[in-house]
Amino acid sequence: MSRLLKPLIAPDVFDFWASRFNPTWSWERPLARVIERRQEARDSVTLVLQPNRHFTGFKPGQHINVTAEIDGVRVTRSYSPTGIPRADRRIALTVKRIDGGRMSTQLCDHTQVGDVLELSPAFGEMTWPQAADGRWLLLAAGSGITPLMSLTRAWAAASMPTELTLIYWARTAADLCFADELRALAAREPRFHLQLVLTRETASLDDVACTEHGAHLTTEWLQQQVPGLEQSRVYACGPASFVDDARQIAGSRAEQFHAEAFTLPAVTDDIHGTVRVELRATGRTLELPAGQPLLSALEAQGIRPAHGCRMGICNTCACGKFAGTTQDLNTGERHSEPTAALRICISRACSDLTLDL
Amino acid sequence: MTDTSINRPLSAEELDRFGAELDALRARTVAKIGAEDARYIRRIVKAVRYTEVAGRGLLFFGLFPPAWILGTLLLGLSKILENMELGHNVIHGQYDWMNDPTLNGKTYEWDIVGTADNWRKTHNYKHHTYTNIRGLDDDIGYGVLRIFPEQKWKPIYLAQPLFAVIFALLFEWGVAIQDLRLGRWMQGKMSGAQLRKEFAPVGRKMRRQIIKDYVVFPLLAGPFFLPVLTGNVVANILRSLWTYTVIFCGHFTADVETFPKSVLRNESRGHWYLRQLRGSSNLSGGPLLHIMTGNLSHQIEHHMFPDIPARRYAEVAPEIREICARYGQRYNTGSLPKQFGQVIWRILRHSLPSRPRGDRALTLDPPRDVAAA
Numbered sequence: 264m265s266r267l268l269k270p271l272i273a274p275d276v277f278d279f280w281a282s283r284f285n286p287t288w289s290w291e292r293p294l295a296r297v298i299e300r301r302q303e304a305r306d307s308v309t310l311v312l313q314p315n316r317h318f319t320g321f322k323p324g325q326h327i328n329v330t331a332e333i334d335g336v337r338v339t340r341s342y343s344p345t346g347i348p349r350a351d352r353r354i355a356l357t358v359k360r361i362d363g364g365r366m367s368t369q370l371c372d373h374t375q376v377g378d379v380l381e382l383s384p385a386f387g388e389m390t391w392p393q394a395a396d397g398r399w400l401l402l403a404a405g406s407g408i409t410p411l412m413s414l415t416r417a418w419a420a421a422s423m424p425t426e427l428t429l430i431y432w433a434r435t436a437a438d439l440c441f442a443d444e445l446r447a448l449a450a451r452e453p454r455f456h457l458q459l460v461l462t463r464e465t466a467s468l469d470d471v472a473c474t475e476h477g478a479h480l481t482t483e484w485l486q487q488q489v490p491g492l493e494q495s496r497v498y499a500c501g502p503a504s505f506v507d508d509a510r511q512i513a514g515s516r517a518e519q520f521h522a523e524a525f526t527l528p529a530v531t532d533d534i535h536g537t538v539r540v541e542l543r544a545t546g547r548t549l550e551l552p553a554g555q556p557l558l559s560a561l562e563a564q565g566i567r568p569a570h571g572c573r574m575g576i577c578n579t580c581a582c583g584k585f586a587g588t589t590q591d592l593n594t595g596e597r598h599s600e601p602t603a604a605l606r607i608c609i610s611r612a613c614s615d616l617t618l619d620l
Numbered sequence: 621m622t623d624t625s626i627n628r629p630l631s632a633e634e635l636d637r638f639g640a641e642l643d644a645l646r647a648r649t650v651a652k653i654g655a656e657d658a659r660y661i662r663r664i665v666k667a668v669r670y671t672e673v674a675g676r677g678l679l680f681f682g683l684f685p686p687a688w689i690l691g692t693l694l695l696g697l698s699k700i701l702e703n704m705e706l707g708h709n710v711i712h713g714q715y716d717w718m719n720d721p722t723l724n725g726k727t728y729e730w731d732i733v734g735t736a737d738n739w740r741k742t743h744n745y746k747h748h749t750y751t752n753i754r755g756l757d758d759d760i761g762y763g764v765l766r767i768f769p770e771q772k773w774k775p776i777y778l779a780q781p782l783f784a785v786i787f788a789l790l791f792e793w794g795v796a797i798q799d800l801r802l803g804r805w806m807q808g809k810m811s812g813a814q815l816r817k818e819f820a821p822v823g824r825k826m827r828r829q830i831i832k833d834y835v836v837f838p839l840l841a842g843p844f845f846l847p848v849l850t851g852n853v854v855a856n857i858l859r860s861l862w863t864y865t866v867i868f869c870g871h872f873t874a875d876v877e878t879f880p881k882s883v884l885r886n887e888s889r890g891h892w893y894l895r896q897l898r899g900s901s902n903l904s905g906g907p908l909l910h911i912m913t914g915n916l917s918h919q920i921e922h923h924m925f926p927d928i929p930a931r932r933y934a935e936v937a938p939e940i941r942e943i944c945a946r947y948g949q950r951y952n953t954g955s956l957p958k959q960f961g962q963v964i965w966r967i968l969r970h971s972l973p974s975r976p977r978g979d980r981a982l983t984l985d986p987p988r989d990v991a992a993a
């Protein structure tokens with residue numbers, strides 16, 4: 264059908280008319296309808312989505328870029344399905360509301376059953392290997408539980424021949440997601456070891472190891488909790504600071520270590536420093552001075568991006584930015600969102616960047 | 621006509637303040653852009669789609685004259701809206717902040733024979749950066765017409781009134797081949813091979829448009845092939861005539877100025893704004909005129925802020941007018957008949973030999989040497 268229509272109608276025109284009939288019909292864009300919404304923990308909401316046929320599925324432990332329209336602007340953030348692939352193709356995302364967070368507030372407070380979100384193909388390397396065996400240790404902090412929950416559920420569903428330990432940090436008992444399900448699994452399955460850690464509350468739950476206020480992951484503590492650390496393969500997920508700690512402590516000791524952080528790269532005010540700029544289309548990565556407009560900084564490295572007026576009016580140099588923070592040199596404003604149109608002639612880098620050049 | 625009476629030359633310091641006031645207005649306006657603008661452009665998309673379907677639908681009954689007339693007008697309306705309020709403005713990047721791939725300035729492709737890529741070059745870059753600078757802005761007469769006395773007169777221009785009408789009827793085709801600059805090829809400055817290479821994408825776009833409007837839709841109508849074909853032809857011509865009228869009113873009215881290349885030397889932001897003002901003219905009218913012209917009725921505002929959603933021009937116009945008045949600058953506006961009358965006069969007048977009056981001063985001082993500062 265789509266091959267027949269192609270010469271007649273442009274994809275965006277097709278999408279316009281298709282969406283009059285069903286909001287998730289599209290030419291090729293993966294769209295999903297919210298079909299269920301439930302409170303998962305104090306600040307966390309689970310959304311169950313029914314994707315259209317253009318969504319190609321995910322492996323447990325992967326992530327998806329989700330796009331929602333907020334005040335006229337399409338905002339994109341990554342979220343990790345918490346379940347395992349299902350026959351009806353539904354996916355569940357659990358979103359933790361961040362104070363002042365644009366997307367998480369939208370998804371937790373304003374997104375309703377029936378709303379449509381756009382999805383990307385799934386990505387991420389934190390998945391079960393073909394033939395998983397041995398000992399595995401999952402370290403989750405806050406919303407970092409989501410991909411690791413998916414891995415745990417996949418482990419349980421496939422009854423894999425491995426020992427699995429999950430340590431999950433949350434602020435208080437009310438912030439814990441999936442606690443009942445995890446406890447039940449631990450009670451039922453002797454090869455599953457669960458450790459729930461609260462950092463802001465002295466809880467009275469039997470299975471909650473209470474550390475002191477603000478306590479952090481330390482080497483001694485981890486070695487005490489996980490006897491076979493040296494033989495374990497470790498996946499860690501959470502905020503950047505947590506992932507850094509985990510890497511320092513477990514990275515060199517464990518048999519294998521892989522971590523994925525949920526927060527943005529650091530922003531620099533140092534206009535004399537340099538940043539790493541990845542040009543994804545050409546596959547090059549460069550060190551560029553942070554103080555200079557990107558266009559001239561790239562030209563100084565022998566790259567010749569398309570450009571015109573060099574003053575921010577003609578839009579010729581606009582290119583996609585996948586990640587990183589830039590500053591508009593005319594207005595001084597910072598932009599951390601990925602965008603399809605970054606005017607590099609009047610933008611400087613405030614962090615490492617990934618550009619579509 | 622005494623020029624200094626309508627436009628006072630500004631000192632460098634005045635120019636800086638003039639520029640700073642416009643920059644501040646710009647920043648205030650940019651801060652307001654949001655959900656309302658997104659809703660607006662989506663409504664325009666909707667209007668384009670529905671009028672197109674209604675127009676094409678009616679043309680299938682085109683043997684019945686009222687259906688043919690209404691269908692043709694609706695299709696023309698759809699094409700005008702798509703070309704101006706949607707395409708032209710989206711291609712300027714006015715809605716890039718929405719992050720919507722279907723409204724992205726770098727990738728939007730519009731429903732005319734010219735490619736959006738060529739337009740991004742001749743219009744967004746050359747015309748908007750070098751507005752009315754002789755030798756740099758190809759929109760001065762589009763390489764076909766002599767509109768300003770500074771363009772060299774040749775006997776062929778005696779036929780210009782005729783060319784102008786043909787050019788208006790075929791305006792979308794003229795725009796499509798503008799960037800090929802066939803003149804260079806005719807003068808032997810460009811090889812045939814080079815021309816063929818540059819023509820390839822243009823030819824593809826032309827073929828696509830011809831097949832869509834003049835083959836596929838008429839064929840879909842089966843026995844009513846002819847009324848659908850003629851309806852499409854007329855709708856495209858109506859759109860050409862209208863866009864030509866609007867665009868010519870924006871830069872070719874009586875008091876609009878052109879500039880020598882030397883203005884570019886160390887041009888300050890204030891000077892750039894002043895040049896946009898002196899090179900542009902507005903059309904006065906109501907909301908319907910503004911929408912139908914893609915807000916190019918606010919040519920002055922558009923030239924100062926080409927990347928701000930055009931629906932905001934009406935809102936900033938009174939302030940720009942007030943700023944211009946304080947700096948002794950004429951804000952060139954008038955009704956469509958008045959402005960287009962001046963355009964026609966220019967086309968007629970400069971088909972005959974005419975002598976330049978000499979450039980009017982923009983500033984009191986010579987341009988400052990910024991590099992030395």
Ligand SMILES: Cc1cc2nc3c(=O)[nH]c(=O)nc-3n(C[C@H](O)[C@H](O)[C@H](O)COP(=O)(O)OP(=O)(O)OC[C@H]3O[C@@H](n4cnc5c(N)ncnc54)[C@H](O)[C@@H]3O)c2cc1C
Pocket residue numbers: 326340341342343344357358359360361362363364365366367368406409410502523524525526527
């Ligand atoms: C691969 C990947 C997978 C992810 N999966 C999930 C998931 O399954 N569930 C989930 O809830 N989130 C997940 N995230 C985080 C998510 O993408 C957003 O970063 C988060 O929802 C905040 O977005 P926001 O628009 O609300 O905040 P923004 O408006 O972007 O930021 C507001 C403020 O909050 C800070 N901030 C941003 N993210 C966090 C954070 N995670 N913790 C603390 N402060 C933060 C910012 O630095 C900023 O100061 C994932 C992130 C990545 C990179």
